[in-house]
């Protein structure tokens with residue numbers, strides 16, 4: 001079951017504008033965290049579906065980057081309490097260098113991070129990040145998170161024409177992060 005903590009009428013809110021994004025162009029390119037959907041509303045909506053849907057896992061993803069939601073940790077706690085299911089988060093990993101983001105993500109059971117580039121140049125071409133986001137910081141953030149996180153940490157790589165010749169380089173970086181799976 002999916003939970004969207006971004007859910008804005010204006011469209012996608014993300015720190016990236018990936019060339020392959022299925023949601024189309026990023027409407028708001030930002031690194032600023034905020035509350036987009038209040039936790040009380042998440043709790044109410046989850047209570048409405050409780051017992052009515054069959055699900056194995058609750059996944060926080062949605063219409064943008066879920067770690068931009070300042071109430072991510074709180075919402076994970078509520079989802080666990082209401083549904084009693086494992087929680088996973090799909091993230092582009094861009095904010096993992098922040099301690100408060102790692103703390104929120106640590107409440108999940110499974111975190112799936114994104115690693116699409118082997119260097120800054122391709123990172124800019126594929127992920128088209130907000131100007132404040134630097135490739136090496138994203139990798140450092142993932143390493144830090146890996147060290148601290150007790151749950152399952154997976155990496156997801158999307159191969160597109162820009163990076164398809166760089167699988168070895170991406171694999172080398174993935175090894176330094178030491179995820180549970182790629």
Ligand code: SF4
Pocket residue numbers: 014015016017018020021022023026063064065092
């Ligand atoms: S990080 Fe995800 S939501 Fe954001 S632009 Fe990339 S694919 Fe789309």
